[in-house]
Amino acid sequence: MTRALLPAIVTAFAAGTTALTRRLAPILLESSVDIPPTNLLSLYIAGGRFVSFALVYGLLLGVAYRIGRTRDDPRGDGTVVLATGVVATVAYLVVTAGTLLWLDPQQGAITAVRMVGSSVGVGVQLAVVAFAGLALGRRRGSSAPASA
Secondary structure, three states: OOHHHHHHHHHHHHHHHHHHHHOHHHHHHHOOOOOOOHHHHHHHHHHHHHHHHHHHHHHHHHHHHHHHHHOOOHHHHHHHHHHHHHHHHHHHHHHHHHHHHHHOOOOOHHHHHHHHHHHHHHHHHHHHHHHHHHHHHHHHHHOOOOOO
C-alpha cells in the first residue's frame, strides 16, 4: 500500500462519520432506546459534530500535510485529491442511503436528489481539505533550510 492512499482511507472514515453525525438526532429519535432530554440530545449532536470536525480537519489535513512534506514529485497530487473526493462522495452516499433507508424506507425522489447533492458537496469539501494539506506540506517541505 502506498502512502498516497492514506488520504482516501482517512476520507472514507471521515465521510462516514460526517454522514452519521448529520443524522444523529433522527437516529436517536427513531431508535428503540429512551429519548434523551433535549439538553442531552443537543450535547450529543454538538459532540458528534466536533468529532466530525476533528476527523476532517485534524486527521485528514494532517495526513495530507505529512504526505505533501514527504513526496518529492508533485505530479501525483491531482490524482490523490481526485481519489479523495470520489471516495468521500461514495462513502457519504452509502452511509447516508443506509441511514435514510433504515429510518424510513419510503424515501421520495427529492430525498434522493438531496442525498446525492450533499454527497457531492462533502466529496468536494474533503477533496479541498486534502488539496490544502498537500499544498501546505509541499510548501513547508520546500522551505526547509538547505544546510543544517
